[in-house]
Amino acid sequence: MKKDGKLATFVNPLIRENAILVNLLGMCPVLGITTSLNNALGMGVAVIMVLFFTNTFISLIRKWVPNEVRIPVFIVIIASFVTMVEYLMKAFTPDLASSLGLFIPMITVNCIILGRAEAFASKNGVVDSMLDGLGTGIGFLISCLILAFFRELLGTGGFTIRNPFNNELLFSFLPFAEYKMPIFVQSSGAFMMFGLILGVFYCIRMMMDEHKKEKAKKEAALKKEAENGAPVKEVK
Amino acid sequence: MEIIAAIGIVAVLLTIFIIGYLLNKKVAKPEGCDDDIECLECKNTFCKFNKNKDDAADNKEEK
Amino acid sequence: MLEVFKLLMIAMLTSNVVFSLPYGVCSYLGVSKSKKSAVGMGFALTFVAVLASIICYLLNKLLVLWNIEYMSTLCFILVVASVVQFVEMFIKKFSPSLYKSLGIYLPLITTNCVVLYICKQVVDMDALLGGLSLTNSIGGEFGDFIFMLVYSIGTALGFFLALYIFSVLRERLQNAPIPKGFSGVAVGLLCTAIMAMIFMNGLVGIF
Numbered sequence: 001m002k003k004d005g006k007l008a009t010f011v012n013p014l015i016r017e018n019a020i021l022v023n024l025l026g027m028c029p030v031l032g033i034t035t036s037l038n039n040a041l042g043m044g045v046a047v048i049m050v051l052f053f054t055n056t057f058i059s060l061i062r063k064w065v066p067n068e069v070r071i072p073v074f075i076v077i078i079a080s081f082v083t084m085v086e087y088l089m090k091a092f093t094p095d096l097a098s099s100l101g102l103f104i105p106m107i108t109v110n111c112i113i114l115g116r117a118e119a120f121a122s123k124n125g126v127v128d129s130m131l132d133g134l135g136t137g138i139g140f141l142i143s144c145l146i147l148a149f150f151r152e153l154l155g156t157g158g159f160t161i162r163n164p165f166n167n168e169l170l171f172s173f174l175p176f177a178e179y180k181m182p183i184f185v186q187s188s189g190a191f192m193m194f195g196l197i198l199g200v201f202y203c204i205r206m207m208m209d210e211h212k213k214e215k216a217k218k219e220a221a222l223k224k225e226a227e228n229g230a231p232v233k234e235v236k
Numbered sequence: 237m238e239i240i241a242a243i244g245i246v247a248v249l250l251t252i253f254i255i256g257y258l259l260n261k262k263v264a265k266p267e268g269c270d271d272d273i274e275c276l277e278c279k280n281t282f283c284k285f286n287k288n289k290d291d292a293a294d295n296k297e298e299k
Numbered sequence: 300m301l302e303v304f305k306l307l308m309i310a311m312l313t314s315n316v317v318f319s320l321p322y323g324v325c326s327y328l329g330v331s332k333s334k335k336s337a338v339g340m341g342f343a344l345t346f347v348a349v350l351a352s353i354i355c356y357l358l359n360k361l362l363v364l365w366n367i368e369y370m371s372t373l374c375f376i377l378v379v380a381s382v383v384q385f386v387e388m389f390i391k392k393f394s395p396s397l398y399k400s401l402g403i404y405l406p407l408i409t410t411n412c413v414v415l416y417i418c419k420q421v422v423d424m425d426a427l428l429g430g431l432s433l434t435n436s437i438g439g440e441f442g443d444f445i446f447m448l449v450y451s452i453g454t455a456l457g458f459f460l461a462l463y464i465f466s467v468l469r470e471r472l473q474n475a476p477i478p479k480g481f482s483g484v485a486v487g488l489l490c491t492a493i494m495a496m497i498f499m500n501g502l503v504g505i506f
Contacts, residue, residue, distance in 0.1 A: 024328065024484060028412040031321040068261070072253050075380060076246070079373040087369060102419055105372045109410045111325055187321050188495035195488030203480030241365045249377040256384035263391050265398075 009128050013136040019112045020143040021201050026112035029103045030144055031190040035155070038162055040148035042096045043103065044141030046085050048134065050107055051116065053081050055133035058121040065122075074117050075108075082108045093164040112136060151193055155184035302436040303449050308506050309431055310453030316413050317461040318495040323413040327462055328484055330404065337466035339401040341459030345452070347405070348414045351375075351382045352451040355418040356444070375418045380409050413458050421447045465491065 019025050033043045054077055065073050086104045089097040097104065107113065116136055121129040152159055158174030183189040316322050330340045355375050362368050387405045390398045408414060420427055424443045427450065428435060435442045468490050477486050 025325070027324050027328070028322060031324055068258065069254055072250060072257060072377075072380070075376060076250060076373065079376050083369060083372050086372070102416065105419060106322070106412050106415065108372055108376055109412055109415050111410060114410060183496075186495075186499070187319055188492045188499065190321060191488050191492035191495055195485045195492065198488065199481040199485035202483075202485060203478075206480055238365065238367050242367045242370050245362075245365075245367070246370065246373060246377070249374055249381065253377050253381040253384065256381050256388065260384045260388045260391075263388055265391065 006127070006131060010131040010135040013116075013132060014139040014142075018139045018143060019136055020140060021198065025115060026110045026140065028110060029106055030147065031187065031194060033100060033103055034144055034148035034151055034190065035185050036152050037145065037148045037159060038096065038164065039099060040144040041141070042089070042093065042164060043100060044137070044144050046089065046104060047107060047110070047112075047140050048137030049085055050078070050081050051113060051133040051137040052130065054078050054113060054117055055121040055129040056126060057081075058117050059124060059126050059129035062122045070118075070122065074114060074122075078113055078117070079108050095162075095167045096164045112140065147190075147194060147197060150197070151184045151189065154181050154193075155189065156180050156182075302433055303445065305506050306428075306431070306433055306446060306449050307453040309433075310450050311457040311460065312498060312502050313506060314431065315457045315461055315498050316416065316454050317458060318491070318498045322416050323411060323458055326407060326411050326413075327458075327465065328487065330407070331462055331466040331469055331487075334463070334466050334470065335400075336404070337462045340404045340407070341462055343401045343404045344408055344411065344413065345455040345459060347379070347382055347386060347408050348417050348455040349448070349451050350386070351379045351414055352417050352421050352447065354378050354382065356421050356447055359422040371419070371422065375415060379414050379418065383409050413455065417451045417454050421450060461494070464494065 013019065017023060020027060020030060029043060033039045054074075057077055058074060082105060085107075086097070089100075089104060116132060120132050124132075153176075156174065157177035157180035159171070160169070160174070161171040162168065163170050181189070184193060314320065317324065317327050326340065330336050355378055358374060358378060359368075359371060362371060362374065383405055387398075387402065390402060390405075424435070424447055428446065435446060437445055465487065469487055472482075472486060472490070
């Protein structure tokens with residue numbers, strides 16, 4: 001049962017309460033960085049690192065922070081970790097950091113991080129908070145990758161992946177380069193693609209919910225039949 | 237020297253923020269403001285008017 | 300004077316925060332269910348953005364003097380949060396009617412991307428003006444300050460404009476026959492895509 005609890009803490013923010021596709025939180029960077037798979041991967045990894053470290057740290061010091069001043073303390077902790085991650089990226093992956101631009105400091109005001117810190121990390125233990133941070137971060141990364149996949153495919157005609165540490169070309173697959181639509185690499189294409197993906201996602205969720213409801217109805221009807229059947233049988 | 241300046245300026249700004257935050261809490265809200273605005277527009281749990289509380293976290297706390 | 304006017308128009312229309320370099324989409328989608336909330340959020344954001352950008356501009360000169368520019372993210376966000384708290388306190392004390400209309404949006408501006416974006420951009424006015432292909436026609440420190448003020452007012456008003464147009468659209472969309480999966484945010488984003496095309500690509504030759 002304990003394992004179920006831990007696994008649920010990890011999987012819940014990944015799928016059922018995905019920060020971007022379900023809760024619509026923290027969308028500020030998503031539209032700006034999904035111009036290519038490289039950028040989306042870099043930003044996703046940065047957010048996972050920040051979430052992991054802030055969740056762990058906040059859950060470690062949660063007993064000693066007076067309740068009135070917890071928001072200022074959280075803001076200082078998150079901003080410090082974001083500055084650390086920003087300068088690490090500028091040092092080790094300079095091209096990635098310059099193409100992400102001002103989106104890395106914007107992680108500080110991302111609703112996801114403050115939301116998870118206040119709703120989860122300040123009330124639960126260290127291991128639970130670590131798992132929750134990892135799960136939320138990986139959910140964010142997966143949604144960014146989905147959006148970046150479609151935008152790069154339609155916008156440049158294929159995929160180009162570069163090594164972030166020294167900017168070598170690792171993999172370049174451009175089958176449709178002649179038919180590319182550069183609007184998808186700009187912001188209006190971003191809004192279009194995101195709206196379409198959200199719409200399709202909601203339709204799938206609605207169909208799944210209806211399927212579950214019908215299943216539950218059938219089971220309830222069968223149960224009722226069994227209850228009505230049993231007394232009759234006993235009389236016989 | 238720079239480290240002292242850095243820590244100093246963060247400490248000053250943090251003190252100003254905490255003073256402002258506590259003073260703001262003390263000042264009473266003017267009458268006529270509805271405190272129970274039913275706002276379900278976004279799931280920003282950081283906002284004090286948000287009614288979408290995180291049920292999973294609360295359940296865990298009870299256990 | 301012409302350069303100042305050009306900067307205002309470019310910051311508001313051609314290089315709109317929400318449409319062309321997407322920042323602030325979170326609150327743009329969250330606070331636009333009705334016109335009233337859009338107007339409240341817009342005014343609150345403009346007020347806080349202008350005040351916070353002036354303080355951050357001056358604070359950055361101090362940080363550069365002491366060679367601790369790496370603290371800028373942390374210091375700016377503390378400044379923005381303090382400004383929000385003090386503004387809320389003053390409004391509560393001196394104008395309760397104003398608090399009724401825009402008081403609930405003030406805490407939301409602490410975690411708003413637009414305000415931090417403006418603060419981060421105005422620290423390097425030369426690069427900013429060069430990027431928009433303008434020059435500091437007034438010259439000197441005073442010219443820098445004027446251009447900085449105009450830029451922050453223009454950007455905040457651009458966000459206000461985008462938010463207001465979107466709230467009007469959403470009020471109309473509620474009565475439209477849209478398939479259930481797409482209604483709500485998804486169709487709003489598709490409308491935003493069209494608006495982004497108009498603002499970015501359509502108005503580009505005017506200024």
